Amino acid sequence: MSSVVIYCRSGFENDAAAEITFHAAEQGFAGYVKAKPNTGYVIYECFDAQHGDEIIKKVDFKNMVFARQWFAGTLIENMPVEDRVGAVVEAAKDFTLCSELRVETPDTNEGKELLTFCKKISTPLKKALEKRNIVLREPKANRPVMHVLFLTNNTAYVGYSYSFNNSPFFMGILRLRMPSDAPSRSTLKLDEAFNVFIPEQQRESRVAAGMRSVDLGACPGGWTYQLVRRGMFVSAIDNGPMNDDLMQTGQVKHFRADGFKYRPEKRNITWLVCDMVEKPTKVTSLMIDWAVNAYAKELIFNLKLPMKKRFDSVYECLSMIRAELEKYGISYELQAKHLYHDREEVTVHLNVTKVPQSLYS
Ligand SMILES: C[S@@+](CC[C@H](N)C(=O)[O-])C[C@H]1O[C@@H](n2cnc3c(N)ncnc32)[C@H](O)[C@@H]1O
Numbered sequence: 001m002s003s004v005v006i007y008c009r010s011g012f013e014n015d016a017a018a019e020i021t022f023h024a025a026e027q028g029f030a031g032y033v034k035a036k037p038n039t040g041y042v043i044y045e046c047f048d049a050q051h052g053d054e055i056i057k058k059v060d061f062k063n064m065v066f067a068r069q070w071f072a073g074t075l076i077e078n079m080p081v082e083d084r085v086g087a088v089v090e091a092a093k094d095f096t097l098c099s100e101l102r103v104e105t106p107d108t109n110e111g112k113e114l115l116t117f118c119k120k121i122s123t124p125l126k127k128a129l130e131k132r133n134i135v136l137r138e139p140k141a142n143r144p145v146m147h148v149l150f151l152t153n154n155t156a157y158v159g160y161s162y163s164f165n166n167s168p169f170f171m172g173i174l175r176l177r178m179p180s181d182a183p184s185r186s187t188l189k190l191d192e193a194f195n196v197f198i199p200e201q202q203r204e205s206r207v208a209a210g211m212r213s214v215d216l217g218a219c220p221g222g223w224t225y226q227l228v229r230r231g232m233f234v235s236a237i238d239n240g241p242m243n244d245d246l247m248q249t250g251q252v253k254h255f256r257a258d259g260f261k262y263r264p265e266k267r268n269i270t271w272l273v274c275d276m277v278e279k280p281t282k283v284t285s286l287m288i289d290w291a292v293n294a295y296a297k298e299l300i301f302n303l304k305l306p307m308k309k310r311f312d313s314v315y316e317c318l319s320m321i322r323a324e325l326e327k328y329g330i331s332y333e334l335q336a337k338h339l340y341h342d343r344e345e346v347t348v349h350l351n352v353t354k355v356p357q358s359l360y361s
Pocket residue numbers: 183184185186187216217218219220221222223224237238239240257258259260275276277
């Protein structure tokens with residue numbers, strides 16, 4: 001496979017392009033990017049036909065911030081309208097047996113118009129692929145996922161991703177229902193972050209009732225709502241007005257204070273979340289301070305992106321975190337993602353797994 005197809009939010013093609021170029025080069029691969037503004041995807045063309053497959057194995061998908069999904073594939077153009085199924089099957093004939101088929105489109109208005117067609121073709125296509133032993137009848141773990149990304153009704157990229165290194169979601173999008181009693185739509189960002197960053201089998205223990213948390217820039221309370229919903233006690237820091245129903249739960253204490261100055265009295269906070277609108281490097285420095293001083297164990301925060309050089313800005317902040325934590329000998333896991341519910345921002349998760357006690361005692 002000579003192409004890597006990367007899905008992103010429409011308008012972020014340059015950032016997704018810069019990101020795949022960076023990671024491919026870091027792993028020693030050479031190629032070039034084809035990207036058009038507002039198409040919702042970019043293509044990384046490898047100089048060596050084998051490299052598409054190797055890139056989606058060797059570059060850790062968790063390190064891709066702007067990519068919602070990716071796969072290694074080839075472009076099929078001018079499919080005969082009377083036999084598009086045959087054209088896709090022919091393009092996939094040498095694939096390793098895949099566990100499932102996802103017939104997708106870019107997440108754009110044009111893409112949405114194609115979704116009905118995608119649904120319609122899915123059933124005959126799946127049947128034909130099953131017959132040729134390209135896709136299994138029943139999904140099975142630890143097998144590649146086959147993707148068909150329709151760009152028009154007779155043009156598509158056909159390929160596969162590896163289930164150990166991809167997004168588990170259709171079109172790379174986790175769709176969540178907006179709770180009717182949540183105080184703001186931002187609530188979905190934190191809900192999505194918990195779902196994307198914390199593996200399902202660990203969620204019950206790591207995002208648990210009774211934990212203490214701090215929400216910096218909490219008002220009107222969309223993020224606090226998610227913490228309360230999960231049974232946590234929340235210190236909500238903001239000068240603005242907090243949603244009344246949340247205050248009634250008895251789980252929330254509202255402090256009218258500056259989120260950049262507030263620090264907890266005790267080191268008993270599991271979760272720090274932060275949605276203050278400020279320069280990304282300023283928020284990053286604050287998060288580093290909380291991590292280095294062991295004020296919280298797990299942190300989720302948003303970095304509001306500048307208009308230009310968004311890739312550079314995010315990677316600068318991630319480098320700052322790595323450099324500081326490593327300097328202090330702190331063990332951690334760090335992940336950042338341009339979530340589906342994020343717009344001009346990315347969400348970062350920092351899990352501090354070990355802080356040398358000498359740092360804060
Ligand atoms: C994007 S809103 C947060 C929305 C919230 N996460 C929700 O889901 O409802 C940003 C909030 O940060 C607060 N804020 C900005 N700077 C702050 C600061 N220095 N200290 C405390 N709060 C701050 C603002 O008052 C505002 O309510």
